[in-house]
Amino acid sequence: MAEYRTHLKIIGDILSTTRDDLQDEDGATVTYLIRKANISHSRISLILKTLVSQGLLEKVDSRRSNKYKISQTGREFLQAYNTFSGFATNFGLAI
Amino acid sequence: MEFLLENILNLVGFLVGLVIGTVSIIGFRNTGSPTLFRLAIAFFSISIGFFVIWTGYMVEDFVIKSGHIERWVQTLGIAIQTVGYFFIAFSHGIKSVFPKSSYFRSVGIFPLFLVSSVQIEHIFRSVSFILLAYAAIETILSYFENRNKGAISVAIGLSLLALGEFLGWYSFVFPESILYFVSMIIKIAGLIALFIPVSRVPLTKIKFDESFD
Numbered sequence: 001m002a003e004y005r006t007h008l009k010i011i012g013d014i015l016s017t018t019r020d021d022l023q024d025e026d027g028a029t030v031t032y033l034i035r036k037a038n039i040s041h042s043r044i045s046l047i048l049k050t051l052v053s054q055g056l057l058e059k060v061d062s063r064r065s066n067k068y069k070i071s072q073t074g075r076e077f078l079q080a081y082n083t084f085s086g087f088a089t090n091f092g093l094a095i
Numbered sequence: 096m097e098f099l100l101e102n103i104l105n106l107v108g109f110l111v112g113l114v115i116g117t118v119s120i121i122g123f124r125n126t127g128s129p130t131l132f133r134l135a136i137a138f139f140s141i142s143i144g145f146f147v148i149w150t151g152y153m154v155e156d157f158v159i160k161s162g163h164i165e166r167w168v169q170t171l172g173i174a175i176q177t178v179g180y181f182f183i184a185f186s187h188g189i190k191s192v193f194p195k196s197s198y199f200r201s202v203g204i205f206p207l208f209l210v211s212s213v214q215i216e217h218i219f220r221s222v223s224f225i226l227l228a229y230a231a232i233e234t235i236l237s238y239f240e241n242r243n244k245g246a247i248s249v250a251i252g253l254s255l256l257a258l259g260e261f262l263g264w265y266s267f268v269f270p271e272s273i274l275y276f277v278s279m280i281i282k283i284a285g286l287i288a289l290f291i292p293v294s295r296v297p298l299t300k301i302k303f304d305e306s307f308d
Contacts, residue, residue: 008128077126083297084122088130090245090292092230092237093186095128 008095011047011056012085013037015078018057018070027060027067098152100279104286105149105172111286112142112179115293133186140179148172170216177219177226183253184226187233220264227257245292255285 005013017036018028028036034044048068051057056074060067070078081095088095116138122131151168155161231253238246259282266274 006128006130008126080122080125084126084128084131086243086245087118087122087293087296088128088134089237089241089243090249091134091183091186092234092246092249093130093134093190095122095126095130 006094008081009085010037010039011051012078012081014039014044014047014051015056015070015074015081018068019075019078022069026062027058027069029065029067031065033068097276097279098156100276100283101152102149104279104283105145105152107283107286108145108176109142109149111290112138112140112145114290116142118293118296118298121298130186133182137179137182137186140182141176142179144172144174144176144179146172147175166216170219173216173219173223177223180223180226180230180256183230184233187230190233217264217267220260224257224260224264227253227260231257245295248288248291252285252288252290255281255288259285 014033014037017033021036022028030041030044030048033039033048034041037044039047048057051074052059052068054073055071056077058069058071060069085095116135119131119135119138122128123135148164148169151164151172154168155164159165231250234246234250234253237243238250259278262274262278262281266272266278
């Protein structure tokens with residue numbers, strides 16, 4: 001059975017991919033993020049738009065497609081997310 | 096001796112609840128997680144509940160000097176703690192029963208307590224026992240899923256608190272026995288077990304939200 005992921009967990013997965021698992025230095029394409037974060041195109045578009053507007057991701061315009069890189073704020077958020085995710089897991093919960 | 100233990104228990108409960116509640120609210124402010132918000136409500140309630148009882152004992156000892164704590168103060172403190180235990184159990188309930196329901200994720204279900212004019216305190220204790228036992232079982236089940244060692248300590252802590260509440264409730268049947276004394280020792284041990292994994296949260300690595308005071 002597939003594991004249920006909270007909205008925050010999906011954001012954490014997207015940010016982790018853009019931080020640790022990039023195809024190249026320019027950033028990750030939407031298609032790559034869809035595959036890595038295992039999420040539909042319509043849903044990831046909305047999430048990416050929000051993450052860019054919140055300053056957690058930076059949109060990099062390239063010739064063929066848009067790419068996304070994690071920002072410094074995104075790195076700090078991801079660190080906080082990982083810390084408090086572990087804290088909640090101690091209580092048997094997921095954030 | 097019982098007075099001293101009551102004071103230790105209530106102070107430890109107040110401090111442990113305050114620290115875990117503060118870590119939870121810092122987490123909520125930095126991530127926006129509703130789970131952490133519920134944990135913050137839970138542990139602040141537990142902390143306030145212990146503080147109310149501790150204050151009751153202090154006022155009795157230094158001001159009233161009647162030789163026993165006002166019953167309504169003890170009942171109020173236990174009721175506030177029960178609300179805290181409810182929110183811990185509620186968070187597990189959401190995860191296990193309504194994992195995809197946005198309604199239950201956003202709206203809290205407030206507990207319905209039976210009201211008895213005779214022994215409200217013992218009703219709260221029995222409700223607390225059920226909530227704590229449920230939360231302990233869910234926590235140990237989550238350990239089998241992700242093998243996080245901190246979950247064992249929290250599960251032991253919740254189990255000891257549940258046992259302490261049960262013995263505290265059972266001492267109603269044998270009022271002058273050693274049961275109440277034992278229940279306080281067990282609850283202190285439970286609170287310490289709850290605190291162990293929280294003390295390892297590396298907060299120093301977090302760059303806190305600037306709006307957090």
